[in-house]
Amino acid sequence: MSNAAIDGVAASGIAYRIVEHGPVRSLAEAAAARGVAVPDVVKTIVVRLADDDFRFVLVPGDRVISWPKLRALLGVSRISMPDAATAKAATGYERGTITPFGSTTAWPVVADERVRGREITLGGGAHGVALAVSADAALVALEATVADVSDPEES
Template sequence: MSESEPAAAAAEAGEQRAATALLASGIEHTLTRHGRVGSLEEAAAARGVTPADIVKTLVVRRAEDDYLFVLVPGDREISWPKLRAHLGVNRLSMPDAATARDVTGYERGTITPFGSLTAWPVVADTTLTGRTISIGAGAHGVAATAYADEVVRALAADVADVTDPR
């Protein structure tokens, strides 16, 4: 078995887990497979959306073994003061790549709440709603395009102003 075979098997398992969770959610969506890309703009072009419509799923740690997902539009970034105030905490951090993989089952760049090993709470930025978005689907170059309000509903996401423009 080559070094890349376990990675390929993990990616396939991640994609399958996300696809199964998306189907189970009942939301209407389209899966897109385009392979690895080098930038947000390349990903948007490959998916037929604008960079603002690409949704990054970020893993945030509140405390030991207490994480949440934050859904951030591609043209925005987390506002740590806003997110801390919204959650009523003084400290938040982002776990390293290995920890994020361990708690979600997905490697960075493929993370999605759909099919995560643990159903962590989800916070979606207010700018996501009312439009079609493209969210990662468990493997590099795989995404689900869906109506944001349905994604928010399916994930029971808490919608809040937690980002700023990049």
């Protein structure tokens, strides 16, 4: 199997596994299908700082972006979430498949500090495909800024 995400993670030189699974409707289903805990399903969220300035934000599955923390880290007063078409144009990936690996543009990566020290799964560039990687190796390969940028997900 090959796609831009798999080619991108392979080119990074870090160890990875491809995890293929069927359709999932929730993070809990994704975790079960991937054989990991919910926090290890890391969401890659694309945020827009300006018309042509985006960031990838990596957040554990059981957490959400803290907009005040992220704005403070980036030194901006406003951040928005692009619509699906804009996110695809910026990354080359559809929502639910997004990963910094192999993106059409290598936007800077911000990762929540809670992803460190574990094996995580990220979008694999196609629906039903995930990349399992060492978070620490991925953060180095992606030259990620690591900080506290999330809050617990409210149930």
